[in-house]
Each structure stands twice: as C-alpha cells, then as structure tokens.
Amino acid sequence: MALLEIHDLEVKFALRSGPVTALRDISFSLDRGQRLGIVGESGAGKSVAAFSILNLISRPGYISKGKILFDGNDLAQLNPSQLRNVRGNRISMIFQDPMMTLNPVLTVGAQMVESLQAHTRISRQEARKIALEKLRLVHIPSPEKRLDQYPHELSGGMKQRIIIAIALLLNPDIIIADEPTTALDVTIQAEIMDLLLELCEDRNLGLILITHDLGVVSQVTERTIVMYAGRIIEMGPTKEIINDAQHPYTQGLINALPQQGIPGRRLNQIPGSMPPLQQLPNGCAFHPRCAYAKAACKEQIPAFTQSGGCQVACHMVAELVNQAGKSPALENSPSTGQDS
Amino acid sequence: MTTQSSPHEPLLNTADSRWQQFLDSHFWHSFKRDKVAIVSFSIFFLFILASLSAPLLAPMDPYDMTQFDLMDSELPPVWQEEGDSRFLFGTDAQGRDMWSTILYGTRLSLIIGVCAVMLQAFLGIVIGLSAGYFGGRVDSFLMRLADIQLSFSTLMVAIIFLAIFQAAFGAELYQDLAMVMLVLVIGIAEWPQYARTVRASVLAERKKEYVDAARVIGLGPIRIMFRHILPNTLSPVLVISTVQIANAIISEASLSFLGLGMPPSQPSLGSLIASGFEFIFSGAWWITIIPGIALILLVLVINLLGDWLRDVLNPKLYKG
Amino acid sequence: MSTLVEIRNLHKRFPIHGDLLDRIRLKGGRLELREENVHAINGVDLTVNKGEALCIVGESGCGKSTVARTVMGLIEPSEGSVHYQGQRIDNLSPREMMSYRRRMQMIFQNPYASLNPRMSITETLEEPIRFHQSDLGKAEMKDKVAEVMQAVGVDPSWGKRFPHEFSGGQRQRISIARALIVDPEFIVADEPISALDVSIQAQVLNLMMDAQEQRGLTYLFITHDLSVVEHFGARVAVMYLGRICEVAPTRTLFAQPRHPYSQALLSAIPRLEDERPRFIRLQGEVPTPVNLPSGCVFHGRCPHANDRCRNEIPALRQVDDVQISCHAVEENRIASG
Numbered sequence: 002m003a004l005l006e007i008h009d010l011e012v013k014f015a016l017r018s019g020p021v022t023a024l025r026d027i028s029f030s031l032d033r034g035q036r037l038g039i040v041g042e043s044g045a046g047k048s049v050a051a052f053s054i055l056n057l058i059s060r061p062g063y064i065s066k067g068k069i070l071f072d073g074n075d076l077a078q079l080n081p082s083q084l085r086n087v088r089g090n091r092i093s094m095i096f097q098d099p100m101m102t103l104n105p106v107l108t109v110g111a112q113m114v115e116s117l118q119a120h121t122r123i124s125r126q127e128a129r130k131i132a133l134e135k136l137r138l139v140h141i142p143s144p145e146k147r148l149d150q151y152p153h154e155l156s157g158g159m160k161q162r163i164i165i166a167i168a169l170l171l172n173p174d175i176i177i178a179d180e181p182t183t184a185l186d187v188t189i190q191a192e193i194m195d196l197l198l199e200l201c202e203d204r205n206l207g208l209i210l211i212t213h214d215l216g217v218v219s220q221v222t223e224r225t226i227v228m229y230a231g232r233i234i235e236m237g238p239t240k241e242i243i244n245d246a247q248h249p250y251t252q253g254l255i256n257a258l259p260q261q262g263i264p265g266r267r268l269n270q271i272p273g274s275m276p277p278l279q280q281l282p283n284g285c286a287f288h289p290r291c292a293y294a295k296a297a298c299k300e301q302i303p304a305f306t307q308s309g310g311c312q313v314a315c316h317m318v319a320e321l322v323n324q325a326g327k328s329p330a331l332e333n334s335p336s337t338g339q340d341s
Numbered sequence: 342m343t344t345q346s347s348p349h350e351p352l353l354n355t356a357d358s359r360w361q362q363f364l365d366s367h368f369w370h371s372f373k374r375d376k377v378a379i380v381s382f383s384i385f386f387l388f389i390l391a392s393l394s395a396p397l398l399a400p401m402d403p404y405d406m407t408q409f410d411l412m413d414s415e416l417p418p419v420w421q422e423e424g425d426s427r428f429l430f431g432t433d434a435q436g437r438d439m440w441s442t443i444l445y446g447t448r449l450s451l452i453i454g455v456c457a458v459m460l461q462a463f464l465g466i467v468i469g470l471s472a473g474y475f476g477g478r479v480d481s482f483l484m485r486l487a488d489i490q491l492s493f494s495t496l497m498v499a500i501i502f503l504a505i506f507q508a509a510f511g512a513e514l515y516q517d518l519a520m521v522m523l524v525l526v527i528g529i530a531e532w533p534q535y536a537r538t539v540r541a542s543v544l545a546e547r548k549k550e551y552v553d554a555a556r557v558i559g560l561g562p563i564r565i566m567f568r569h570i571l572p573n574t575l576s577p578v579l580v581i582s583t584v585q586i587a588n589a590i591i592s593e594a595s596l597s598f599l600g601l602g603m604p605p606s607q608p609s610l611g612s613l614i615a616s617g618f619e620f621i622f623s624g625a626w627w628i629t630i631i632p633g634i635a636l637i638l639l640v641l642v643i644n645l646l647g648d649w650l651r652d653v654l655n656p657k658l659y660k661g
Numbered sequence: 662m663s664t665l666v667e668i669r670n671l672h673k674r675f676p677i678h679g680d681l682l683d684r685i686r687l688k689g690g691r692l693e694l695r696e697e698n699v700h701a702i703n704g705v706d707l708t709v710n711k712g713e714a715l716c717i718v719g720e721s722g723c724g725k726s727t728v729a730r731t732v733m734g735l736i737e738p739s740e741g742s743v744h745y746q747g748q749r750i751d752n753l754s755p756r757e758m759m760s761y762r763r764r765m766q767m768i769f770q771n772p773y774a775s776l777n778p779r780m781s782i783t784e785t786l787e788e789p790i791r792f793h794q795s796d797l798g799k800a801e802m803k804d805k806v807a808e809v810m811q812a813v814g815v816d817p818s819w820g821k822r823f824p825h826e827f828s829g830g831q832r833q834r835i836s837i838a839r840a841l842i843v844d845p846e847f848i849v850a851d852e853p854i855s856a857l858d859v860s861i862q863a864q865v866l867n868l869m870m871d872a873q874e875q876r877g878l879t880y881l882f883i884t885h886d887l888s889v890v891e892h893f894g895a896r897v898a899v900m901y902l903g904r905i906c907e908v909a910p911t912r913t914l915f916a917q918p919r920h921p922y923s924q925a926l927l928s929a930i931p932r933l934e935d936e937r938p939r940f941i942r943l944q945g946e947v948p949t950p951v952n953l954p955s956g957c958v959f960h961g962r963c964p965h966a967n968d969r970c971r972n973e974i975p976a977l978r979q980v981d982d983v984q985i986s987c988h989a990v991e992e993n994r995i996a997s998g
Contacts, residue, residue, distance in 0.1 A: 042858035156946050186720035191929040191940040216931025220938045243933050257863035259892035270863040274828050550775035558789045559762035572779040
C-alpha cells in the first residue's frame, strides 16, 4: 500500500444555486521518492485537488465522497488536531504566492522557530539551529543573515526558497507544491525546480507538483495526471504523456505550445474554452471542443481504459489508436480566425 | 466554434431580462436574506411615502395659521385620558395637530437632507475626481483644502454662518430663505467626505488598464474622468450617501433645535423638538418626544440600510 | 524594409519619493532634498521595421513594459525620443498626437482590467470610432463594429453584454477588437497572453498573426515568455535592467545566443524534451534599479565579467545581423554556443 492513496474523491461546493461538483472520481497514489505532476488549465480543479488532500477545503466546499488514505488513516475522517499533526508534520504545502505563507511582520527566523515549536518540544536555540540547517539545504546564501530579515527584504526567488525551507522543517514525507513558480521569472523558476528535484532525490521525498506548464512537468515529474473540468482525463508516466498523449485534450494542449509549432505559422489551437463547472455538458466534458466526438461522447462519461502507457478517459481512444500513423487532426485551419 | 465564445448564461435582450437579471443579482439575494435590511427598507419606504403624501394624509395644514385654534393647545395624544379624537398625537402650544406637523416636518427634514447631500456629492465628486485623476499639486492643494474644511466641525461652521446671516439680513429674510440656507451650509460643510472617498477609488481605478486604453484612443481627461472612471467609483459614493443623509438630517435637526434652522412657522423635526422643549416639564412631553422618536427612527433605518449596502457592495466580501 | 518606429537613447526615471514634503530629510543637522529614482529604462535604442513583429523579452522589472508605454505616449520619457515614420512624437501636444493615436494602438496584459466594467462591448468598441471617425454614419459604425467583432471571433449579437459575462480569452479578443477598430498600422502588445491559459494563448496568438497578415500590421510585442517569441517574432530584443543586451533575428538568437544573459534566459525555458531542469545558473540576484551597477548592468551575475565590464558601459554594436552590447563578446572571450 502506498503512503498516500486517494480513492474516488469527490468535492462539492455548496453555492446559492445548489451544489456544484468541483472534483469527481479522483484516484491516485504516491509513495516516498515519487514525483507526480498534476496539469490542467485554470478551473480544471488541480488546486482544489491539492487542498483537498490535506482536507484544507473550506466552506462552501466539502469532501462529499471518497477516501484520502495517508499511512492507512483516512484524512477525510480525522479531527482537526489529528489533521494538524499530519499537515506540516508529514505533508507540507508550498503555495503560489509566498505571502500566503510568510507573515510580513515577523522575521524569517521567528517564523521558522515558531512553526517548529508548534509541532515539537524544542528550545529556541535548537529550533534556530534546525532552521539554519534547512536554509542551507535550499542553498540560501549567508543563511545566518536571512534568519533576522523580514520577508519584504528578500527577492521573490529567495522568498520561495525560504518557503521550501519552512516546508522541510519537520522532515515531511510528502510536499505538495501548488504552482510554486508561477509568480517567478524563468531563470528563477528553473533554479527552484532544480532545487525541488534535488530535494526529492536526496531526501526521498514524495512530491505533488501542480502546474499549468507542461515543460516544467516534463522536467521534474515521473508521472503526470492531466485534469479537465474537475476530472482526471489521462494519467501515466510523464514521458508517455508528453511523447505519446492518448487523450485528444492532452494532445491538443501539447500541440498548442508555441515550441511545438512552426515559427511564423499558426499554432494548433484547441477551439473553445473550458466550460464553467456549473454548466458541464453531458457525457465527456471535453466533447464540445473535441474533433473526434461521436454520439457516445455526448451521453456517457467515459471510463478509464489502458492505452499506450497511460490510463485514458476517452470513448474514442481505441479508435484513435487504430488510426495511428495519421497525425492528430487538430483544428489548424488557415481561416480568418473567425469562430462559427 | 460556438461553444467557445458563448458567455456563460443565455440572456434575453429585453426589459424582462433586466428584471430577471436584477432578481438573479447578488444585490437582491442578499437583500432577501437580510431581515434587518428588509425591515429598515420598509420603514424608510413608509417615511418617504408619508412625507410625499403629507398634504393628503394630514388632517390639517400646519402652515396655515387660520386652521388651528389656541383653545386646542397642548392636548395630549388620543390614548391619554384627556386626548381629543381629532388629534392623534395631540397638539402643540399653538394648537397645531402634532400628526400633521410631524408629517410635514419629516418631509422638510428629508428634503433638506437629500438636497444637502446632493450638493455635497456634487462638490465632493468633482473635487475628488480632479484630485485623484490629475494628482501632484492639484491633488495636494485640494486635499489640504479638504483637511482644513474638516478641521471645522459642521455645526460650528453652520452656527457662525447662519448667525452672521441672521444678524446681517434680519430674521425676516432668513425665515424665507431658511431651507436654502440650511442646504447650502450643510452641503458645503461636508463635501470633504465625498472628495476623499472618490479620490481614493479614483486612485485605484486610474491604475487599471482600461484607463490607459482610453488614453491610447486619445480621449481627453474630462471625458476619461466622467465617462470611464466616475461610473466605476459610484459604489462607495452610494454607501456614504446613506450615512451622509442621516448626518445631514441630524445636522439640520441640531441647528433647528438651536434656533438656527427652520422657523417655528414651518417646523422641521428639529424645530418641533425644540418648540416642545420648554413644555416638557409642564407635562406636555409629547410635543418633544414624538417627533424625537420619528427623528431617531428615520436616522436609524437610514444608517442600517447604509450598513447593509456597504456589506453588499464591498468587493472583498462579494462572492462570499 | 523601412523603419516605422525608432526609439533613440530612451531613459525613464521614476522618483521614489513623490511629494516635496516626503523628500525633505534631516541629515547631520541640515535639511536636504532626497533625489532617489528608479531607473526603469537606461538608454534604449531600438527600431521597429514596417510589417515586422519585434519582441522585447526580459524578466520582471527589466523595463520592457515601460518602453511599451513610453512608445504609446502613456509615459513621458526622461530623456531621449520616440519617432514615428521620422516624426518625433514624444513631445507632441494631445491635438498633434491625435493623428498618431489612430495609427498606433495597444493591447494590454490583464483582460480583466483592460475593459471598462461599466460599458457594454458595443459601447467600448464604438467609442474609438465616434472619436476618430465622427463623420461615420450610425449604420456604417454598426457595420464596422460587427465586422471587427466577427474578425476577432466574438459573435456580434453579444454586443449588448458587459465584460464580466465573458471569459478571459474572449475579453482579450474584445481588447484586440478595440485596437483594430480604428485600422491602426502599429500595435504595441504588452504581455497580451500571459494571463491566459495555454489553449487560449494559442487562439489569441493565432488571431494576432492572422490580423498581421490581413492588415499588414507591425507589432511591438512585449513578453517574458521566450517560447512565444520563438514562434511569433521576426526579431527579438533582450532587455536586462533597463538596457538592451541583444537584438537579433529570432532564428539567430535561438540558434546561437551571444550575450551571456540571452544564453542564460534561453537555457531556462522548460522544454518538453527535457527530463530534468537544464540551465545556466547565474550567480547573485537582479540588482535594484535604484542603485544601478556601474559599467555593464549585468556584470554582477555574468560568468565572463572582468574589470572593463565593471567600469565601462558596453555600447550596442552591430555584428552581422545582430546588435549586441557586451565587452566579452566584443573581445571574443566567450566560446560561442
């Protein structure tokens, strides 16, 4: 049994207009030392998924179904104090915006000591020592100086490193990183990703990396989950997904990247946009944008099938594989860009 | 590619859909859920209705000296032993029907309050917009002016101004112009509230890209200020307007109570309270207390409505 | 190819302390006036040729947006000039500027802030026409709005709706429509796709490329995303701390970046084919634009810096079809590649 196992997770939001299902049929597992990427566009539910792993979903959202088994315990059933013990202690989270974690009026050292003392009985001196050690671990130059600095004195990249150091304080088994580099520049993003990868390898950490950037996923993770409109539509080894995506949406997403296009030519675009969760179409949520959609896609939510090296939720996947050799017929018309 | 460009909800482009849109709005939903807002709004609505139809509801015209009789003076309300069935809330020292006088007085108070706030809003919006949009020295100058204005209390300015006016032009002329003077004085004394609020939201809006887009088109500053920025700063203006109306009504009442407001021949709620004050210890409490209750109730419901409005329009609480 | 826009020795400083009162400071018993500035642009020379798409790339705070806004006349330059078809435009009065306003338009980054929330789509699109082509009849104006909406892929029958009813991608289309409606020749696009999702980015990029082809537009495209540049731009200018490092045809730059900063920037793009992050690690951090480093702005982080780099500001020199400002390149101290 894996360290973290999510079974059939469903999350709903109780809105004025009635409950809206934000996540459904989410199942995956993660062990120490494994690196998992969750990719999707905004609104696909990837952040909700991350928050629900730690049962951090706040009202009006709630977990309506499913199990989050961590070390055999169902996090969805734990009481708040037991949950606190898991959060930070065994599973840490890194957010997109460093200021969500860092308190602007406390020094870096004070915050690190505080979070250590909240979880363990430890003297201030010892706590500072551990903090220093973790700052070194994330390659922060002159860490002694940083302990006494305030967050606003640090650059964005430095702040994110400190957040990672804070996440490491209690030697967690798993780190969940929610778009950790979206607010950062490319050169700094590369450094932070490299750091995460190094930490996972050296310290045998499990990593769940949530991002919209397929390039980052391919550099850092071993397995990838692609989400669309609150569901997993494809999962498998990252290499397989990048090189041989099975689901039409994943194919579209990869082909839409400028680096996949021919310079100066139109990009392969996926028509339309993701529907809001309140207005999901019947059947496969992707069918209105899908070039291959058939009658079955409009009626039935597809179940997972094994195809290539991946698990895919698509009715057409078997047929598509049979047509292999034929390049994916994505919308690439030299039209006027007019939608009709 | 129809799906892609379709906005999230299909709407009809008719008046019906406007109404439907209103019923679906956050505004209406939060109103429906908030009991305090519903009660406050009902009472406020009754006040408005009563004061608008005062000539129809009032059994006598309190401005017409020929209609009242000194013999009826200081009669208690009907539920008292000596009450007279003609006079619901009793009569004042001149024999005026209190019910009619309160109706007319409420109307006066509301008119003065609303007009004064309109004047405040006009001055404040123009000054606040200019200060926020042009920034720099214009901003510094106008805002220091606002600080100076705020360092005098409204009542002090009003008392000095109205007293000088009365002394210079005599009580006769003053009586004729009392309403206009009150609107002017209260209006001018309180514009900085608006100017500050508007300036703050202009500063926030000015940074947004749609303002740059308007500048790229080549639109002039006046047009950008009024056509683009102003409509986006109106929510806070609406919120402070409620509070300011309540404040203006209180200011007017205070001035009238001090004898600097509406003359006894055309009493507002404030002057009514004042006129009954000398009789309060001789037992005729109703001349002061009943208009007092009306005033408190009016101000209270306006403030409660303002609180509710602020909660609804606060973008931070929105979508909660 | 003729030059459409020329930027000469552009500087822009923003004072940190706004008010006169804020700037006065007591020091050693004497009052003194503080003069601290953010040096957003420090001498930028750039030409945009007619019909091309010139991209400016750089990381946050490098001054690329300031260049865009200065070209559009939204900001006055502290020094230097902007020329449009040979005519200096940065010092024109609003009235004189008017004819240029029609010829140059801008697309903004944030689709949620760039449309006035209180104006319907039709109102937003009609405003520029009313202003610039007041002779146009009502029917003609309507046709024009419908035509442009169609061209950007927004159903003209949705004109009565307000921005909040549209998704980010659609709003960006409407934003593009507003820029196109006055039939401009030159469009400055300030990070037009960085707030959008991947699949929507492709749609908007395609739309912009179609518009360029059909209308013969010239673009100045500001972005931090190098992979977009590779696809979209004919030429690229790499900026760092308010200065141009390198201007090169896109293909040349991607095949062989010469400036050490271009090399680092290019190496950091996350590529699909990579199996782990591969990049040139730069030392240190971006210095603040308040106290600019002496000499080359990049010297503190550059692996090839020497004394000359620390003292002498490198000029932008033409080498083949590339303009580059680097002493190390000039002296052939970098093994190219």
